[in-house]
Amino acid sequence: MVSVLQRTARGGAWPVGRPPLPARPGSAAFPLDRPLPQDRLLSWLLAITLAIIGGILRFYRLGYPTDDGTPVFDEKHYVPQAWQMLRNGGVEDNPAYELVVHPPLAKQLIALGEWWQGYDGVGWRLSAALAGTICVLLIVRIARRLTRSTLFGVVAGVLLICDGVSFVQSRMGMLDIFLTLFVLASFGALVVDRDDMRTRMARVVAQGRVHDSPFGPRMGVRWWRFAAGVLLGMASAVKWDGVYWVAAFGVLSVVWDLCARRSAGVRRPWAGVFVRDVGPALWALAAIPILTYLAAWWAWFASETATDRYEVGREIGTGGPFSFVPAGLRSLWYYSGHVLSFHTSLKTSHTSPHPWESKPWTWPMGLRPMLYYYTNSGQACGESQCVAATMLIGTPVLWWASPAALGWALWRAVTAFDWRYAAILVGYLAGYLPWFLDIDRQMYFFYATPMAPFLVLALTLCLGEILGRARGGVERRSTGLLIVAIYLGLAVANFAWLWPVMVGDSITPAHWDAEMWLPSWR
Template sequence: MPALLRRPLPLALLIGLFAELLFAWRLTVPHVLVFDEVHYVPAARKLLALAGPANIEHPLLAKALIAGGMLIFGDGPLGWRALSTLAGTTVVVGVFAILWLGLGRLRPAAMGAMTVIAGFTVFVQARIAMLDGFMAGFVVTGAACLLWAMRGTGRQVWRRWIAGAVLLGLATACKWTAAPYVAFAGVALILLKRGRPDRWRGLAVVPALALLGAVSIATYLLTFAPAFFYASEPLSLRTLIPFQLTMYRQQVQVLPPHVYQSPWWSWPLDRRPIWYLYEVVDGAQRGILLVGNPAVMWGGLVAVAACVVGWLRTRDVRLGAAAGLWIGGFAIWSAIPKSLGFFYYYYLPSIWLAIAIAVAFDHWRRRLGGWDEAFLMLAFGLFIHFYPILAAAPLSGPRAFTKWMWFSTWA
């Protein structure tokens, strides 16, 4: 490896560049709105014009970012999706940062970032104008920033902690499912400071928790500023908080059954993916399937279990944190009051699997040797195999999808 790439920043930037080029390649295909783009692109158009409220069950920020892409690149497929690719790249680099800060080793940091790229879910979400990609980008970078604060000294600790709180507030301003991660950050602070008070040196628990909550909430509320300038039904300081209750009622309304719905407990099994597209478009039969890479989805569960067992035996906080991140991110879905569930709700937990895999390989590196490289080869081999139905490549005909249908529930 060149000497330059033995340093974390150049290596992270190189991996990020690779991810961005991969996500952006043929981004404008298909030239039609795909899956939930039919909701969010019109909402972004309306937000761009400050015409009035639209898609009110979700906060504004992710739709504002889609609108920003349209403002820069035009109201077309490039404008709809351009900033989503940056959000996906942010996730990749953010995972690298979390692993580097947590383990202090380049090999697991690079492996985790590459596993995210090969995991299918980030690739697909980075190429569509949906809310989840932006939400995940802010959550991952927020987690990295809070971890970075642990390495700070003096005022650095507070500045980085505040930056992390801002990022988590922005994540919640994209989609409410990020809100539990603010609580997770507070729990992590309490537990880790209890074990070793020198972590986040100079950061007292009670003021830090108060600051985390206050900054994240204030950041979230500030993102509603454009709604104060709507031509129709503008928000005001008096209606801002009641509007949150309106959003909540929209979130918990009972919806009719959907062909792609699936219960939350089934998502780690990769049992019911979602066809975002399967039709003749741009002169060819094309498909986009949101499915998890089987090597990452199922191998990640093995890694989480191994981290739990390893933590019980050694109390290594790195193993416990890697397992706890996935367990917490997945378990919250058992309590979120949604009438329907979909596999794309598993997006953030699918990212945490890459961290568990990298941490497990690193912890048992003497015993496992070069098996991490073999795992990455398998993951990218599957990525190449599934690429045509991840990236809307031309297919041979209407029944071409059967080549990739490992299970009847995938069709």
């Protein structure tokens, strides 16, 4: 994949869409991507409009369902812990010793909603719904930058609004939508950083300074990459899974730097990357995430009663080769070891597995969804017996197309050296492949939530290929536009059809049966 990224980052599927910067005699022009559309104000208005629409849908009846006034499914862990944070200065009570098994950031964000609204269904889910709404705004802007098309930024926003996984997780007081938010935001920051660095490199080439050093130029302060590091640290402070994106995006960024130097004609691009880029990348995408992660534990460090806070001198010796490490960090390491032990021992029971457990090979097409809530009592549907359920379902028009979209992305990355497809695959696979490392671990479909935006981006690029270029002919363009419009219509219709079983509306048993498209959905 690294070799593919090296080649794809040099250009992409588009030819240069603007004249190269004027170069001095004897210097080559640096290949820039096609410029962004000149409709900045309109593009922001469209992005905000789509975010508002997505927000309205996500906030609709946000306080329902509950389990007789209590949280549902895994909300039962995180919602009370967030409420405890409000009462205890930012740390959990932890009445069941060592049961707190995730970093604190997402629970702190849930606590903000509870502080604002109170301890009820809306309060539990307020922050999650806001995070899901921001994801819609982000994906519109990211897709516009990837495709250089405001139209396909809108397409990506519509698809994410209609994605059942992102939608339902935005309405649950759980952690995964926050992980998705920070991962998607960090990806967007790195894409902007790539554009910024290539513009800087083009300026150096145009000024004839690229050969002043055999290693190429220094790239200066890179605030977008710094922001990506902070966001990746926040992702890791939601769940440790964020570490996989830290590694994946770190490699991606350095490979982009290598390819920029090669495209600029730097005499020693590999050495230039190690001399000029690796150190700053390690600072921005390794050290900054670590510092951000530790900062999320501020309340634990400040607490006198947090679990395992003062273990040095008790369970941890005061001497030894790591005695120079501050006692608070050593205690956090000790506590994290207990958390890691919990996760590694969380295995699938061969005698009584969880009825809604799923393995990662089912996730790309959403073959085994997740039932969060179900009741068949009540008569609100107009019959003697009704069904009300909330189920995490990947909208089939999107998720069932994933093998084709991801397969095409791989093909384009390998054969056309398209950096956009390669980057999307890196983001998708960083959230997918690690789950194969321990197949016996308990797993559920909601772990695939951070994969959803990258699937949407892959689908958006594929639809862009179908639409074709403006200069491809009126008939070709019209046919492509028709196909894109039909696909979007199907996505909206599919989302609307599944709406009752994603928001818990009361429906008849016959309607419930019609919603269950596959035997594995039951």
